Amino acid sequence: MEYKEIISSALQALRRNILRTSLTMLGIIIGITSVILIVSIGKGAVAFITNELSSFGTDYFQINPGNSTFSSLAGTNTLTLDDVEAIREDSSLTNIKRVAPMALSNSIVTANDIKKSVSITGITSEMQEILRPDILYGEFFNEDHDRSAERVALLGVDVAEDFFGEETDPTGETIRIKDSTFRVIGVTESSSALAGSVLNNAVYVPINVAFNEIIGEERIQEIDVSVHDTEQINQTIEDVELLLRDRHDLDEGDESDFQIQSAQDILTTVQTITGLLTTMIAAISGISLLVGGVGVMNIMLVSVTERTKEIGLLKAVGAKEKDILTQFLVEAVVMSLSGGIVGIILGVGGAFLVSLVANIPFVIDIVAIIIAVGVSTLVGIVFGLYPARRAARLSPIEALRYE
Amino acid sequence: MSQPVPVIHLENVTKRYPLSDGEFYQSLNGITLSIHTGEFVAIMGPSGSGKSTTMHIIGALDTPTTGKYLLKGKDISSYTDDQLAEIRNQEIGFVFQSFNLLSRTTVLKNVERPMMYAGIPQEERTKRAMAALELVRISEKANNLSNRISGGQIQRVAIARAIVMNPSIILADEPTGNLDTKTSHEIMTYFQNLNKEGKTIVIITHEEEIAQFAKRIIKIVDGKIVSDKKK
Numbered sequence A: 001m002e003y004k005e006i007i008s009s010a011l012q013a014l015r016r017n018i019l020r021t022s023l024t025m026l027g028i029i030i031g032i033t034s035v036i037l038i039v040s041i042g043k044g045a046v047a048f049i050t051n052e053l054s055s056f057g058t059d060y061f062q063i064n065p066g067n068s069t070f071s072s073l074a075g076t077n078t079l080t081l082d083d084v085e086a087i088r089e090d091s092s093l094t095n096i097k098r099v100a101p102m103a104l105s106n107s108i109v110t111a112n113d114i115k116k117s118v119s120i121t122g123i124t125s126e127m128q129e130i131l132r133p134d135i136l137y138g139e140f141f142n143e144d145h146d147r148s149a150e151r152v153a154l155l156g157v158d159v160a161e162d163f164f165g166e167e168t169d170p171t172g173e174t175i176r177i178k179d180s181t182f183r184v185i186g187v188t189e190s191s192s193a194l195a196g197s198v199l200n201n202a203v204y205v206p207i208n209v210a211f212n213e214i215i216g217e218e219r220i221q222e223i224d225v226s227v228h229d230t231e232q233i234n235q236t237i238e239d240v241e242l243l244l245r246d247r248h249d250l251d252e253g254d255e256s257d258f259q260i261q262s263a264q265d266i267l268t269t270v271q272t273i274t275g276l277l278t279t280m281i282a283a284i285s286g287i288s289l290l291v292g293g294v295g296v297m298n299i300m301l302v303s304v305t306e307r308t309k310e311i312g313l314l315k316a317v318g319a320k321e322k323d324i325l326t327q328f329l330v331e332a333v334v335m336s337l338s339g340g341i342v343g344i345i346l347g348v349g350g351a352f353l354v355s356l357v358a359n360i361p362f363v364i365d366i367v368a369i370i371i372a373v374g375v376s377t378l379v380g381i382v383f384g385l386y387p388a389r390r391a392a393r394l395s396p397i398e399a400l401r402y403e
Numbered sequence B: 001m002s003q004p005v006p007v008i009h010l011e012n013v014t015k016r017y018p019l020s021d022g023e024f025y026q027s028l029n030g031i032t033l034s035i036h037t038g039e040f041v042a043i044m045g046p047s048g049s050g051k052s053t054t055m056h057i058i059g060a061l062d063t064p065t066t067g068k069y070l071l072k073g074k075d076i077s078s079y080t081d082d083q084l085a086e087i088r089n090q091e092i093g094f095v096f097q098s099f100n101l102l103s104r105t106t107v108l109k110n111v112e113r114p115m116m117y118a119g120i121p122q123e124e125r126t127k128r129a130m131a132a133l134e135l136v137r138i139s140e141k142a143n144n145l146s147n148r149i150s151g152g153q154i155q156r157v158a159i160a161r162a163i164v165m166n167p168s169i170i171l172a173d174e175p176t177g178n179l180d181t182k183t184s185h186e187i188m189t190y191f192q193n194l195n196k197e198g199k200t201i202v203i204i205t206h207e208e209e210i211a212q213f214a215k216r217i218i219k220i221v222d223g224k225i226v227s228d229k230k231k
């Protein structure tokens, strides 16, 4: 067959009615655009979270007080340093590597004649291995700091710059937090895209000092636990849960007054959400494609009627049923495939913009694009077939006599 | 000496069209007619007399209700639609009164179209189309869009397309119906020249003056031949 000739005459026919053609393609454009967009964004989000997790590692889980993520922020106070100690000391929990508690607070910090409200984070030396920050100046806390009541502080890089200026080593300087003077022993920087802005905007002090000098009571917001063997992490989580429930005197059936979440859980949650979203959008765009297909069929039927005389003429000069069928089918496919290609371009372009704005990786999913091309071709064939058959079966004299 | 087989032989051909009320309209009432190679025939008659119906049957666009139609000795009355399409492609060249060309396509592509359906390669298509356009002196418009040329030029392009497959017969249904007198004569002169080169031509007209270009005039009234005269 003469596909070059047939495709070029299909393009001519569609160009003649450019507005009508574009409106007909709209349903297909919307369908394909939304699928490409959501698949790309979903993949970008998963890539982003995966990347985040690899900067912290997947070998840890976190325990928060209360039974929802928000209760720890609301000041629920169900975890104690004794809980931390119990997890550390339990000889049956052999998979546990480090147990790092964390306390959060806000306070006025004064240094270098500058006064600002800064978030204060009480931690222990164990937190180094979990947060994995870069040490820009000085050093991280060591085990001596965990035990002593010495007032020392680590500055997040943004805080250090706010008080002491860029590229300045503030080690050895003193800062005032609330009413106490602290000695700066180092500056840290987190490269995490998600948590970096929070982590780099905090002042870190030993957790005991935080309880005594700043918060005024023992209040733990989070315990991060790292493990030796990631494969066994779910078993370890269960063991820790049992231990804590036992310590908190909870009966069977009682809801835990704490929550445990592993890094893997977070990834799974994100994947579930994006998977669900993708399915939903796919269903919606399926409807959009169906509407688009019906539009293609409708316009092709109109076109067959409008071009009845042309069909008669072509039959008179020797076109067989298959020639007419092919011509109209190609026209329908060219129309829906063009819609598909416009949709792919808009979808990829949109995903690129979203990735810029949301600061997530830009992912092009080749499989989604191939499927989009396939689906829009299929829509053209399925919905173009009936009008094309009608054209092919017109009797030549009826077509020539048509007015 | 035995007569050679005629190109066209109709024997007692009738055509009835079903009407919407269940009745039939008898368009042809028993036409018997032979046309031989090299003839130039004009079919005349008043409007509605069955001229176009006759041409549709001769041109394999339609089949008789009763009677026989032999094209070069072959009975094509039981051919399938696709077989008839092939006959039209190979044996018949059509020129219609109006709507002869695909308007958003170039003159050249219009003339190439029958060869495309015949599966002739592109290069040869272009060569043969240009030669046909040359014959009707319109090759300089080859790359114009068909809606950018005049009515007389359109008919010349249609003639070029009708001869490009080198068919057994050229059928023209009122080819000058939309043209002024001067242009009509010009077009008829082209038909005459083609006939001098040996082409078999049948034209349909209701104008006596146009019919005079032909060598044989057949008159139809109410679906019957009432006179058949050779000059």
Ligand SMILES: Nc1ncnc2c1ncn2[C@@H]1O[C@H](COP(=O)(O)OP(=O)(O)O)[C@@H](O)[C@H]1O
Pocket: A397, A401, B017, B018, B025, B026, B027, B045, B046, B047, B048, B049, B050, B051, B052, B053, B054
């Ligand atoms: N497909 C058809 N259905 C019904 N009537 C038809 C059809 N084709 C032709 N006729 C009728 O047959 C008669 C002859 O038509 P036609 O051969 O076109 O006449 P003309 O001599 O004017 O070319 C006309 O009355 C026309 O209305």
Ligand SMILES: [Mg+2]
Pocket: B051, B052, B053
């Ligand atoms: Mg007529």
